[in-house]
Amino acid sequence: MTWKTFSENANRQTAPHGIIGTSRLLTSLMEQIDVVAPTDSTVLIQGETGTGKELVAQAIHNLSPRRDAPLVKLNCAAIPAGLLESELFGHERGAFTGALTQRIGRFEMANNGTLFLDEIGDMALDLQAKLLRVLQEHEFERLGSTRTTRVNVRVVAATHRDLSQMVENKEFRADLFYRLSVFPVSLPPLRERREDIPALVRHFIAQYSGRMNKTIEVIPSEVMDAVVAHDWPGNVRQLQNFIEHGVIVSRSAVFQPSLSQLRPEKSRVTSISKGAGLKTLEDATRDHVLQTLEETKWVVGGRHGAAARLGIARTTLIAKMRRLGIEGARDDSGRSTGREQTFGALA
Numbered sequence: 001m002t003w004k005t006f007s008e009n010a011n012r013q014t015a016p017h018g019i020i021g022t023s024r025l026l027t028s029l030m031e032q033i034d035v036v037a038p039t040d041s042t043v044l045i046q047g048e049t050g051t052g053k054e055l056v057a058q059a060i061h062n063l064s065p066r067r068d069a070p071l072v073k074l075n076c077a078a079i080p081a082g083l084l085e086s087e088l089f090g091h092e093r094g095a096f097t098g099a100l101t102q103r104i105g106r107f108e109m110a111n112n113g114t115l116f117l118d119e120i121g122d123m124a125l126d127l128q129a130k131l132l133r134v135l136q137e138h139e140f141e142r143l144g145s146t147r148t149t150r151v152n153v154r155v156v157a158a159t160h161r162d163l164s165q166m167v168e169n170k171e172f173r174a175d176l177f178y179r180l181s182v183f184p185v186s187l188p189p190l191r192e193r194r195e196d197i198p199a200l201v202r203h204f205i206a207q208y209s210g211r212m213n214k215t216i217e218v219i220p221s222e223v224m225d226a227v228v229a230h231d232w233p234g235n236v237r238q239l240q241n242f243i244e245h246g247v248i249v250s251r252s253a254v255f256q257p258s259l260s261q262l263r264p265e266k267s268r269v270t271s272i273s274k275g276a277g278l279k280t281l282e283d284a285t286r287d288h289v290l291q292t293l294e295e296t297k298w299v300v301g302g303r304h305g306a307a308a309r310l311g312i313a314r315t316t317l318i319a320k321m322r323r324l325g326i327e328g329a330r331d332d333s334g335r336s337t338g339r340e341q342t343f344g345a346l347a
Contacts, residue, residue, distance in 0.1 A: 017059040019052070020203050021196030025188040029056070036183045037063035042135065044120075044180045045158040047187030050237030053158035056185065057116040060156055069113030074106050077119035085127055085143060089134075092144035105142065107134060107151050114154045120180065121161035121172060132176045155180070190232040190239065197228045198288040200236065204243035205255060217253040221285075221310045221320070228284045230262045286324040289317075293326070 017030050036043055037060045045053045054073065061071040079087050090105030106115055117123075123131065134140050139150045157180050166172035190197065201224065209216045232238050246257025292306045299305045300321075301314040310317060 018062070019055060019059060020200050021193060022199070023193040023196045025193045026196060029185065029187065030059075032183075032185055033059050033063065036060065036185075038065065039183075040154050042154070042180055042182045043156045044163075044182075044184045045156065045187065046163070046184060047158075047160065048189050048235055049160045050235035051187040051189060052236050053160075053187060054116065054118060056187065057114070057156045057158065061114040061116075064114065064154070066113050066154060070110055071114045071116060072106050072110035073116045073118065075118045077122040081124050081127075084123065085130065088127075088131070089140045090142040092142055102142075107140065107153055108149065110153045111151045112153075114156060117155060117157045119159055119161075120157040121159040121163055121166060125171075125173065128173045128176045132173065132179060135176075135179050190235045194228050195284050195287060197239070198224060198284065198291065200239060201227060201243060204240050205247060208244045208247040212247060214247060214250070215253055216247065216250060216255050218309055219255045221288075221312050223255060223257065223259065224288050225285055226259050226262055228288075286326065289320065289324060289326060 017033060019026065019030060033056065043057075043060060045056050047053055057073075058071065061067060074087060076084060086103070086105065088105050088107060090103050090108060093102050130140065134151070134153075135155060138152065139148050141148055163172050163177050163181070167174045167177050201219065205216050205219070208214075227239070227242075234241075242257060242261060245261075246255060249258065250256045289306070289310070292309050293300075296304060296306045296309065300307055300317055302308065305314070307314040307317040312320075
């Protein structure tokens, strides 16, 4: 499997949202994006670190009528509290020590477009009041100025913190919370949508092998099983970094990451609760085998067959297919290994 083939598969799974996966949870998320994107409503994206909150904000902007205007981003946790107000609203020359020139803020930069405020839970209470005014009145004053500036900006905010609990603790303004959460969106952690992991692995291998001018053709079955079984506390960002490192250290067409980086998750390796609408590890493995078979036109053996791409012996793959209830493949001579069958997992 060449990196180009990986890319083509990934592109089919991400358009038009730019989000990879077909799990039930992710499908529900994309439906929510489709609903809210055409509006001007404020969106609050909540999810653990590394789940892809910025990617969702980008999708909302890209699918909105503001798509041709700027999407301006600001991480509220990355800016010192004393400078965040200036970053948001701008300042006049001489407004404070070091303000040698006039500077416009992110709200003015995003005029007629979208402003993405990441880690909104880290914003100081006094500045929250000023943000609330802009959201309600669409106007503000630069630091050091008495002239009111009006803007037409859609705000998308994100946080990994529990804002409702922060409101109870008097750490976040209740009125701002209600104003931001007109349309709340929750991102599921990667461990709750394991069936999306094989597609993510293929996508990141394509991305990094292309950048590094490498060709990765084989993902060994034991590698994919280990990756799917891991809990990924850092979510997609952690998986992405793991794949990048794996592409760097792989010295052949076989993807050979250091699996010692992954600690076994004893409570999750064998099964994930189906009652929560999630797939078992066996289901994810079956999906991986099925996709590989489809890409090889259901040929098992030979240099370009599914077994070679999975990094296992032909007989091992046939046994695995029987265990997983997969039939209808052909060996390298073109002979059928079993009865043709339509699988519900492909629907």
